[in-house]
Amino acid sequence: MQPIAIFSIVDASFRRSRGLVTIATNAAERLRPLGEADPGREVLPVRILQVGAGNFLRGFADWMVQRANDAGVLRHGIAVMKATPRPELVTGRLTEQAGMFHVVLDGVRDGRPFSETTLVTAVQSVVDAYREWDLCRDLMREETLSLVISNTTDAGIVYTPDDLSAAPPASFPAKMTALLHERWSHFAGDPRRGLSFLPCELIEDNGATLRSLVVRHAREAALAPQFVDWVTEHCRFYDTIVDRIVPGLPEPEAAELRASLGFDDRLIVRGEHYADWAIAGGPAIRDEFPLDRAGLPVRFMPDIRPYRERKVRILNGTHTAMAAVGPLLGCHTVRDAVQHPAVGAYLHHLLQDEVLPSLPSEDPEELRQYTTAILDRFRNPALHHLLADIRLNALAKWRTRNLPVVLDAWSQGRRADLGIFAFACLLTSYAGAFGEMPVRDDETLVAGLRSGFDATHPDRWIADFIASLDWPELSDTATAARLTAETGAHVRALLANEPAHALQTLLAGHEAKSP
Incomplete structure (x- = not known):
């Protein structure tokens, strides 16, 4: 299947394995300093699957990963998966801009307002689950993949009867069940290939609920008991709570920001500088995803x-x-x-x-x-x-x-x-x-x-x-x-x-x- 949303900065091994096409040259020319012509841009291994591409995830999780990458604490690339059938412009624009966008944060320091801008370059690929399900499955075969971050809104982590053989299944938990089964099969149940989930959906016990729904779908589909054991024993689902106000950006304000930045960035995210990410987990997730060591507002605690x-x-x-x-x-x-x-x-x-x-x-x-x-x-x-x-x-x-x-x-x-x-x-x-x-x-x-x-x-x-x-x-x-x-x-x-x-x-x- 011809991909519509993979660009040339995808991890090389993944690109070679699928023969993926590169993004059109004119997209890089529209954002010449940010596109493929930029020789200083590092190709990063895809370590994070991000489900959702809305303002919040881009202005919160992506911003944190970028800051940690810039600080040398992480070296994480992100693959973004569009997981809903609703038409939207963000994923297409991410492809056009080679996965790059600016995050502008406003706050008050010492009684004075200030603004801080970060160029996010961590996004390495974009896939559409409804048009490129085979590529989503292929992402599960990547050895470097270790984390899944999601924001499918409060209505995303819910149970609905589903068909795991569909391309794709309808609900977010069913999609994750099918993709995890692909990974389990490909790596023959290797316990080292389990994934860590950090759901950002604002529901109670978001990680535990997602895990229970994955197990439910697996059992209802009569998947192998060994797969269920692999999910429960070697995949880690963390409860989290996130906090940052990241609104949309009205076009007149966006145009002013583009002019001030000097780039035709159609994905500028604007939000408040304040942020907080609380993760119910101990040393294992902190060692795997040590954002706090980059000075970021992330807390690991036993009970959130x-x-x-x-x-x-x-x-x-x-x-x-x-x-x-x-x-x-x-x-x-x-x-x-x-x-x-x-x-x-x-x-x-x-x-x-x-x-x-x-x-x-x-x-x-x-x-x-x-x-x-x-x-x-x-x-x-x-x-x-x-x-x-x-x-x-x-x-x-x-x-x-x-x-x-x-x-x-x-x-x-x-x-x-x-x-x-x-x-x-x-x-x-x-x-x-x-x-x-x-x-x-x-x-x-x-x-x-x-x-x-x-x-x-x-x-x-x-x-x-x-x-x-x-x-x-x-x-x-x-x-x-x-x-x-x-x-x-x-x-x-x-x-x-x-x-x-x-x-x-x-x-x-x-x-x-x-x-």
Whole structure:
């Protein structure tokens, strides 16, 4: 099969083994200082398979690998795999730019704003799982490969029945099962050829969950028990939590950056300088991937659960809520939402009245300081973080980031109407109640929301939709009934009045309770 996304900087042994074509010369000419004509660019062995090529992975994981390479701590090349069938421009542009792009990070140091730019050259190849599955399988035969880093969003590490013989299987866990089986077969079960997985998806126990799904797919496909043993004993799945705000870049700002850099870089990533990567692992993964030895903000620890819960509920949960509520009041960016009088007040009460009480802490003051720092990061004037981007797969995000806060509040005898209000805003906007908005979410769920929508009798619509959700958290009848009733009340308020009025009424109750 003729590859569309492998360029000449691919590791030489891999290129020779497949007779891969090189990238078109004119692509290098468009970025002449960055392309193949650059004699100083080092060809790196492919040690990392990266599943996903979005802003976050490029501005976080790729940036870290590049910095560690530059420091001489690593010598790691990255193969990027496009793992979804959705059309997108990033992987094609990565090929055109020979895998290179700039990461621009903005921060504050000693009270003064600063900007730092890094040219990422670690990406060695790009493959499309839906057009080049044979090349994805061939990557598994590379002796140098040792790590898999992924970000398939909160909806990526889930179980769905799949066919491992498909080219490719549909889900991310099934793809990994098939690819690992290819590696196991090729290396005859060599225990030294197991891979280490560092999933960046923001779900609880992301590494352990991915491992369990790989094993489940293997057993359902009746793969050899020896393969399952190899996966469980010689592949390592680490739980991780990641933190850096990496928004999209609006074109006028991108054009200015291209002009200042002097390169026609169509993949510039802009983000905040702050970053943190916590990995639940000890000396083995630290020796294999010693990013901290390059001075990077990576921590290896035995248990990341308390840190994960705090970060996901405060930062990511607030992102999800503002992306549900903010657009209904005219907000387009995170900064718009935080600075909007009503939406900003909503976020303040969401954090103070619902999120923080759900987090056990031996130091409440430290927790408040962490929350204040998060809000300051949201206000970063250099970042243009679109709420429309945060709404990607928002139903799954609300389930993993906001629903746990709701359930904890109920178990403690408290209400959680602010979190449920965000859910109601999400459902009504998805249904088109307030005009057309971009929706990028589970197509089946969205179709069900829209087909059953009835603005005059919303209670039945809400009840039917919540009953259709295959969420284990709602297996308890009383819990599902309460979520249905409280969501329905907010939906009725939203439909009976303008969203701004419904929000003001909700906030009035919380303002009255404030000291």
